[in-house]
Amino acid sequence: MFSTTPLKYLAIFLLAFFIFSCDSTEPQKRERISFNNHWLFEKTQDTLAYQMDYDDSNWRRLSVPHDWAIEGPFKPEYNSRTGGLPVFGMAWYRKYFTIDPSKKGSIITLEFDGIMSNATIYVNGKKVYHRHNGYIGFEIDITPFINFNKKNCIAVLVDPKPLSARWYSGAGIYRNVWMEIKNPIHIAHWGSRISTPIVTEDMAKVEVKTKLSNKDLNKGPYKLKTTLYDNNNKQVAEDIIKLGIDEPVVEVSQTMEIENPKLWHFERPNLYKAVSILYKNDNAIDNTEVTFGVRTIKYTREGFFLNGKKEKIHGVCLHNDLGPLGAAVNYRATERQLQIMKKMGVNAIRTSHNPTSPEQLELCDKLGLLVQGEAFDVWKLPKTKNDYHTDWDAWHRQDLKDMIRRDYNHPSIIMWSIGNEIKEQKEPYGADIAKELVAICHDEDPTRPTTAGFNQLSAAIKNGLAAAVDLVGANYKPTQYSGVMKQHPTWIVYGSETASAVSSRGVYQLPLQKYDKDPSLQVNSYDIIAPPWAYPPDIEFHFQDALPQVIGNFMWTGFDYLGEPTPYGGKDNETTGSWNTDWPARSSYFGAVDLSGFPKDRFYLYQSQWTTEPMVHLLPHWNWENSGIKTVPVYCYTNADSAELFLNGKSLGKKVKGVDTTRIPVSFHAWGNRPKYFDSPYRLSWNVPYTPGELKVVAYRNDSIVATESVRTAKARNKIRLIPDRNVIKADGQDLSFITVKIEDKDSNFCPLADNKVTFKVTGPGTIEAVGNGNATSTEPFQANYRKAFNGLCLLVVKSKKDFPGDITIEAMSEGLVSSTIQIKTKS
Ligand code: GAL
Numbered sequence: 044m045f046s047t048t049p050l051k052y053l054a055i056f057l058l059a060f061f062i063f064s065c066d067s068t069e070p071q072k073r074e075r076i077s078f079n080n081h082w083l084f085e086k087t088q089d090t091l092a093y094q095m096d097y098d099d100s101n102w103r104r105l106s107v108p109h110d111w112a113i114e115g116p117f118k119p120e121y122n123s124r125t126g127g128l129p130v131f132g133m134a135w136y137r138k139y140f141t142i143d144p145s146k147k148g149s150i151i152t153l154e155f156d157g158i159m160s161n162a163t164i165y166v167n168g169k170k171v172y173h174r175h176n177g178y179i180g181f182e183i184d185i186t187p188f189i190n191f192n193k194k195n196c197i198a199v200l201v202d203p204k205p206l207s208a209r210w211y212s213g214a215g216i217y218r219n220v221w222m223e224i225k226n227p228i229h230i231a232h233w234g235s236r237i238s239t240p241i242v243t244e245d246m247a248k249v250e251v252k253t254k255l256s257n258k259d260l261n262k263g264p265y266k267l268k269t270t271l272y273d274n275n276n277k278q279v280a281e282d283i284i285k286l287g288i289d290e291p292v293v294e295v296s297q298t299m300e301i302e303n304p305k306l307w308h309f310e311r312p313n314l315y316k317a318v319s320i321l322y323k324n325d326n327a328i329d330n331t332e333v334t335f336g337v338r339t340i341k342y343t344r345e346g347f348f349l350n351g352k353k354e355k356i357h358g359v360c361l362h363n364d365l366g367p368l369g370a371a372v373n374y375r376a377t378e379r380q381l382q383i384m385k386k387m388g389v390n391a392i393r394t395s396h397n398p399t400s401p402e403q404l405e406l407c408d409k410l411g412l413l414v415q416g417e418a419f420d421v422w423k424l425p426k427t428k429n430d431y432h433t434d435w436d437a438w439h440r441q442d443l444k445d446m447i448r449r450d451y452n453h454p455s456i457i458m459w460s461i462g463n464e465i466k467e468q469k470e471p472y473g474a475d476i477a478k479e480l481v482a483i484c485h486d487e488d489p490t491r492p493t494t495a496g497f498n499q500l501s502a503a504i505k506n507g508l509a510a511a512v513d514l515v516g517a518n519y520k521p522t523q524y525s526g527v528m529k530q531h532p533t534w535i536v537y538g539s540e541t542a543s544a545v546s547s548r549g550v551y552q553l554p555l556q557k558y559d560k561d562p563s564l565q566v567n568s569y570d571i572i573a574p575p576w577a578y579p580p581d582i583e584f585h586f587q588d589a590l591p592q593v594i595g596n597f598m599w600t601g602f603d604y605l606g607e608p609t610p611y612g613g614k615d616n617e618t619t620g621s622w623n624t625d626w627p628a629r630s631s632y633f634g635a636v637d638l639s640g641f642p643k644d645r646f647y648l649y650q651s652q653w654t655t656e657p658m659v660h661l662l663p664h665w666n667w668e669n670s671g672i673k674t675v676p677v678y679c680y681t682n683a684d685s686a687e688l689f690l691n692g693k694s695l696g697k698k699v700k701g702v703d704t705t706r707i708p709v710s711f712h713a714w715g716n717r718p719k720y721f722d723s724p725y726r727l728s729w730n731v732p733y734t735p736g737e738l739k740v741v742a743y744r745n746d747s748i749v750a751t752e753s754v755r756t757a758k759a760r761n762k763i764r765l766i767p768d769r770n771v772i773k774a775d776g777q778d779l780s781f782i783t784v785k786i787e788d789k790d791s792n793f794c795p796l797a798d799n800k801v802t803f804k805v806t807g808p809g810t811i812e813a814v815g816n817g818n819a820t821s822t823e824p825f826q827a828n829y830r831k832a833f834n835g836l837c838l839l840v841v842k843s844k845k846d847f848p849g850d851i852t853i854e855a856m857s858e859g860l861v862s863s864t865i866q867i868k869t870k871s
Contacts (some may be wrong), residue, residue, distance in 0.1 A: 073229065073329050078153060078220040080106045083137045092135040093165035093198040099137050106776075107136070107220055110159070110213040113369025113813075117629060117822040123612050124427075124622035126211030126605035127629035127822070130159075136199040136216055142224075144191040149224050150258055151189055154232070156180040156218035156401055158201055159370060165198040175434045177203070177212060178363070178397035179445050182223075182232040204429035209420065210362055211605030211630075213370020218400055227258040228265070228288060229329040230319060233448040237317055237335040238490055242350075247304035247337045249280065251297045251317055257288045266322040269297050273305060274313055306350050307336030307454040309390055312411035314454070336408060336454025342492060342514060342535050344528075347457075347594040349413075355587065356413065356595025357653040358391035359384055359635070360540055362604035363399065366638040367815035367825040367840065369605075372400045375779045376840075379768065381406050383636055384601050387646050388653025393539070393597040396420035396463040398446040407455035415494065415539075415597065416450055417460035418443050422476055424466035443480060447487040459484045460494050460539070464518060467508065468499040474507030481511055496539035498576070500527065509534075514594070519543065519576050521586035522713050524593045538587070538596030543577030544570055545610055545632035548643040548817050549795055549834025551663035553672045564611050564628045564820045568644050568662065569678065571707045574609050578711040580645065581723040584652050598649065603634030608819055630819045637817030639838040640781065644680070651680040652725060657749035658682055659742035664795035665754045667733045678705065679727040683742035683749050688729050691736040697743075698727040760797050761789040762861035765839075765853060774869035776845030779812060782865070784830075784837045784855055795835045799857045802829045803839050808869050809851030812842040843869040 083102035091097060112130040121127050142151060155162075160177030163170060166188035174181055189195055203214050234254035241248040251269050265288055271280040280299035305313035314334050321329040341348040347356060361384075365376040377400065384392070391413035394403070398416065407414050422439070425432040434442075443461070450456055461480040467473035477495065484493045492513030495503075500520050503509040504527070515531075516539025517523060528536050547565040555569055566572055571579055583596055611628035630638055635645040647660030659681040667675055679686045679698070687697040704722040731738070735756035742750040764785040772778040786797035805811050805828075813825045816833035823830060830837040841851060851867045 071327050073226075073331065074224040076222045076224075078138075078222045079108070081138060082107055082109075082216070084109065084111070084134065086111065086132060086134040088133050089135075092137070093168060093170070093200065095168040095196050097137075097198075102137065107216040108218050108371040108373070109215045110217045110369035110371040112211070112214040113367075113371070113825055115824050115826075117627065119623040119626040122206065122622055123608050123626060123629045124209065124606055125206065127623075127627065128211060128605065130212055130214045131203045131205040131207070132214075133200065133202045134215065136201065138197050139194050140197070141194055142189055142191055146224055147191050148227070149186075150184060150227050150229065151186045152182050152184050152223045152225070152232070153197070154180060154182045154221040154223065155216065156220070156372070158199065159203060159213050159215060159217050160207060161202040161204065163200040163202075165200075167195055176431070176438060176442050177217075178399075179442055180218065180401070180449060181445070206427040207429040209427055209430070210607050211364055211370070213364060215371075217370045218372045226321075226328040228261060228321070228323065229256055230254070230321060230331045231256040231292060233451075235317065235319060235331060235333045235452065237333060237452050239337050239339075242304065242306070242337055242339050245303060247301045249299045249301060249337070251282075251299070251319070253295050253297070253319055255288050255293045255295065255321065257291055257293065260289070260291070262289050263287045263323060266325075267295055267297070267319060268322065269299070269317055269319045271299060271301060272316045272318065274315070279315070301337065304337040307338040307408075307411070308350055309354075309411040312336070312409060312454075314408060333452050334405070334408060335452045338454050340457050340491070342594065344533070344535060344592060346592055354390070355591075356391045356537065356597070357388055357649075358393055358413070358415070358595060358597035359387075359389050359601030360393045360395040360597050360599045361601050362395060363397065364605050366602065366605070366640065367813035367838065369825070372402055373779065374402050374406075374777065375772075377403050378406050378410075379640060379781060380602060381410050381412060383640055383642070385410060385412065387601070387635060387642070387650050389601060389649075391415065391457075391595070391597065392601075393417060393460070395540070395600070398450070401449070404450055404453045404455060408453050412455055413457045414453065414455040415458050415460055416446060416456050417463060418446050418480075419462045419465065422462060422465045422467050424470070426466065439480075440483060443483050444487055447484060451488055456491065458492050458494050458514060459488065460496065460516070461512065463496045463540070464498040465495070468497060468503040468506065471506060473503070474511050477508045477511035481513075494539065498540075516540070519578070519711070520713050521583050522715065524586055524590050528592070535594060537594040538583060541583040541596040541598050542573065542580045543599040543633055544573045544579050544645060546570060546572065546643050546645055547632060547819060548637040548641055549664070549836075553670070553675065555676055560610060560625070564625055566610065566632045569676070570645050570648055572610070573711060576712055578709055578714065579707055579721070579723075580648055580652075581707060581721060581725045582709060582711075582714075584725050585721070598635070600631065600633045600635075602636045602640070603631045603638040603817070603819065605630045605638070607631050609633070627820045627822045629822070632819055638819070639815035639817040639836075641783070641817050641836055641838070644678075647680040648725065651682045654682060657742060657744065659686060659740050659750040659752050661738065661740045661752045661754055665735070665738045665756045666795055668735055668756070673733060675731050675733050677729045677731045677738065679740050680725075681727070681740075681742045681750065683744050686727050686740050686742045688731070689739045689741070690731060690734060695729050695731060698729070700724065700727065703727055755792045757792040757794040758788040758790070760786050760794045760799060760860060762787050763801060763855045763857060763863040764791070765855055765863045765865045767865060767867055769867075771868045771870055772843050774808060774843050774846060774848040774871050776843060778843045778869070780841045780867045782839040782841060782853065784832065784839055786832050786835050786860065793835055797832045797835045799860060800829055800831045801837060801855050801857045804828070804854040804856070805841055805851060807851040808844040808847035808849045809841045809853075809867065810844065812840040814839055841867060846871070
């Protein structure tokens with residue numbers, strides 16, 4: 044048989060000869076390569092799986108980002124507090140790779156954006172790194188462990204403990220992994236810090252500080268050229284600096300000016316790019332590219348100002364998971380989540396309660412969303428058995444610094460939170476820890492204020508903790524904003540976490556009654572139910588409206604998330620930590636949007652308060668036949684002046700916002716001695732004797748119709764409709780199409796109670812990535828080719844195949860219903 048091997052060796056020899064004889068062994072350019080593919084995975088307790096020659100021949104092949112826990116199955120013993128999913132236990136990832144010998148002399152690093160959690164990394168059988176915190180990324184220099192031109196093996200032990208958080212954290216190498224090959228003298232990891240100390244209409248002063256890492260202690264001469272480009276890739280400034288690098292790490296500063304800068308703000312989030320190239324003797328030896336924005340932020344007692352304009356923060360708290368996709372980061376899924384939030388009128392995200400993915404921040408920069416970057420949910424004192432308190436002493440400084448160093452350049456970030464509801468609010472030493480953390484933040488980043496979320500505000504004021512941060516965040520204390528501001532004449536106050544109302548999409552329980560657990564384990568969607576520390580959104584709206592100087596609020600939460608199924612589940616049982624008293628309730632009811640991304644009614648309540656583009660929304664559904672319900676309360680959420688309701692064409696009267704109110708029950712802790720209800724000016728309502736047909740609402744501004752919405756009584760379920768969010772996606776093996784699956788009657792009316800099981804068949808260059816339906820009690824797997832509808836809807840997520848452009852065909856079938864077929868194009 045003819046062998047190509049000798050020829051191959053000859054080619055390698057000639058190439059090496061050429062390279063060496065050119066005296067140019069140094070890389071001309073940094074290589075940044077995705078290290079996501081060709082991993083092997085096994086859930087094994089075997090502690091020897093780090094060994095080079097370990098037998099992994101039967102291990103599962105996969106790509107990361109990967110979250111093993113989302114694969115299930117759901118089990119009560121996995122604890123509904125963390126989603127009823129296996130977010131703990133030992134597992135190993137292994138990957139073989141080779142590095143071309145021509146790269147000898149280069150620095151080889153691996154960058155993990157995050158491993159959940161308690162990860163130990165081995166290269167060729169040697170332990171090279173350990174990191175407990177799953178939310179922060181890190182870089183490892185693996186150069187000393189590499190075998191050039193031989194097979195190398197990386198093994199990653201991931202060993203998350205049960206109850207390492209109060210929510211579902213996911214498990215595994217759940218964020219991206221990168222390999223970099225670079226010159227021994229290079230721009231350090233997270234080594235560029237860009238700030239804009241002066242911004243006027245005519246000019247922005249841009250300061251670029253660059254850390255250079257010198258692994259050779261080679262003196263140079265060197266030159267660093269940094270060029271700034273606008274969003275059309277037009278060069279707008281450049282600076283070249285000559286330097287000697289005679290220390291292991293050297294920081295250089297370059298100052299440039301951009302004329303007539305295009306500012307970053309909500310509607311036009313303009314971004315700039317700084318390209319830095321490092322030269323040795325006029326040869327380029329390293330390069331990086333960093334995105335930044337030009338904008339100013341200012342906090343005063345009058346409010347928050349972005350580029351000099353006062354803006355109220357209309358924020359949401361978001362947990363880390365992506366619903367049916369679990370915690371594994373996916374760019375499109377993250378983008379979709381943020382786009383849905385923007386539609387609701389959201390202008391800010393709080394990354395509760397941990398550093399988020401780099402992708403989410405990149406998208407917030409692109410979409411014009413402000414961000415509160417949060418470091419911790421726990422300090423020294425625990426909230427759950429194995430949470431961050433076990434790491435606190437050894438890691439908190441490093442973890443906090445790393446979050447700021449990683450995220451410094453994002454224009455979207457406007458404040459750093461050093462903690463959420465930390466137990467030390469009540470401890471005499473709480474203020475000391477806060478001061479230490481605040482000092483770290485100020486040292487790392489003098490451009491942004493610090494904050495924390497206090498649920499025990501009085502205690503945190505008493506022990507000095509609240510005074511230690513720059514912005515005082517109150518969790519669930521709208522009644523105290525005004526008093527606290529009066530008593531502390533310099534403090535700037537806002538709602539770091541608000542409302543925590545609960546509901547299940549499409550669930551309407553009549554007659555209306557205040558909070559009571561329901562045997563269905565669902566929660567009424569009339570937006571009147573909240574746990575005892577929490578309250579309906581209207582209360583927050585009221586205090587925010589009354590106090591324009593309060594800089595805004597972050598409602599809990601934008602999306603439902605896995606775990607913490609309040610009001611079901613229970614208090615942590617001391618010994619087992621179990622929350623399973625109401626199994627299978629396994630995910631949150633707090634979202635304005637359900638776990639699959641379908642808006643609940645509450646989405647529209649916020650939209651009516653946070654947007655100006657005319658909108659109107661009506662609830663409940665109009666299928667009350669056979670229910671025994673004679674009169675139905677009908678709620679309308681609108682940002683128009685007034686709305687008129689029609690039943691089968693007959694007017695039931697016009698209601699005027701600000702004049703007509705809706706009485707809702709309110710009885711949260713901090714409501715005190717006030718009446719146990721609130722006459723909400725934020726919703727219009729009618730009591731409507733039930734007759735099937737069409738219920739229609741017409742919204743007016745200045746007597747002109749600006750928006751309408753109708754709900755019709757659906758007849759028998761007849762067919763499936765498939766509605767993709769995008770018909771064309773990228774053939775990159777990552778991009779997703781989110782397909783809404785809707786059950787309709789024969790006249791195409793939505794069937795609001797349908798629970799049919801739908802089966803999917805996907806053919807062509809795509810695969811099923813996940814299914815879901817927003818039902819917080821479903822134990823059906825998220826990775827399957829079927830899903831039951833929940834109140835008329837379910838979701839199918841389809842992923843493209845890499846490098847196979849073409850048409851994906853998606854068929855949806857259900858017994859007794861007319862099937863549906865659509866096509867999605869994938870493009871290179
Ligand atoms: C807060 C907490 C959040 C979430 C929320 C539910 O106290 O900060 O993480 O648990 O309650 O209402």
